[in-house]
Amino acid sequence: MKTLIQKIHVEERHSFACRTYKTPDFETAWHKHLECELILITEGNGTALIGDYIGEYKEGDVFFLSPDLPHWFRKSEQKMTGSAIVIHFLKDFMGDIFLSLPEVEPICRSLENKDKGIQLQGALSDEVALLIREIERAEGLDRIQLLLTCMRKISTSAEHKIITTASGTLAGGEENAVIETIIEYSFKHYLDPISLKEVADITKMSIPSFCRFFKRNVKKSYFDFIREIRIGRACKLLRETNRPVLDICYDSGYNSWPNFSKQFKDVTKLSPSRYRKQHITHS
Structure with a gap:
């Protein structure tokens, strides 16, 4: 059984993770984690499933995801190479005292929003993309300073789009496996006529049970x-x-x-x- 909760590895000399995930490591199915995520797509394109959002992603896109927000970046072609620089950090990785400082209030407000996924746009996207690349190469205090600069820019700019609208998403490992099966089946057959009976059958549910299950977890019919x-x-x-x-x-x-x-x-x-x-x- 695949698990929904992804365990993020942080090296001992670092307080947060920043690394490139490239095919086959890029292919992480529907999952969530305790950390905030800042992601720069560096290669490939496809469909982003983030909470209740479905939309395209492409090279150069930058997204910020709050903790515990289920997501999946699914390539448009199986043979395509997918790659991204991904930063994972706990919102309190610098401690509660730091978060209580008045100078940090704008950043705190952006970190407190639950079930929030945003896509950066315009100059903000370009600026943060450059900073993310710098963070991957940086060491010591420079990494923390660069990450704070990213979050300051995001929290004080209007050049982003909130892409999630619903809260209280998926919670259990068994439910995750079912959702993953439904999504995989749907992407294989979405150009064909699909009946509720057909898709309910693959989950071994009745049609009413399937509809309730899907709406409860994905927040749409x-x-x-x-x-x-x-x-x-x-x-x-x-x-x-x-x-x-x-x-x-x-x-x-x-x-x-x-x-x-x-x-x-x-x-x-x-x-x-x-x-x-x-x-x-x-x-």
């Missing part, structure tokens, strides 16, 4: 989960190809244009054509 994966694929195709929008509709798991258009707008608040035009405008 199963069909909302599938919809977000499909629309995420459509967004990627709209941005990265010149294929007709109707072709993208059919290649994203939909067989009805009106249904695709409605679902796309529900998720992105834009029509597919407007989404493509906006992306081209800002690229």
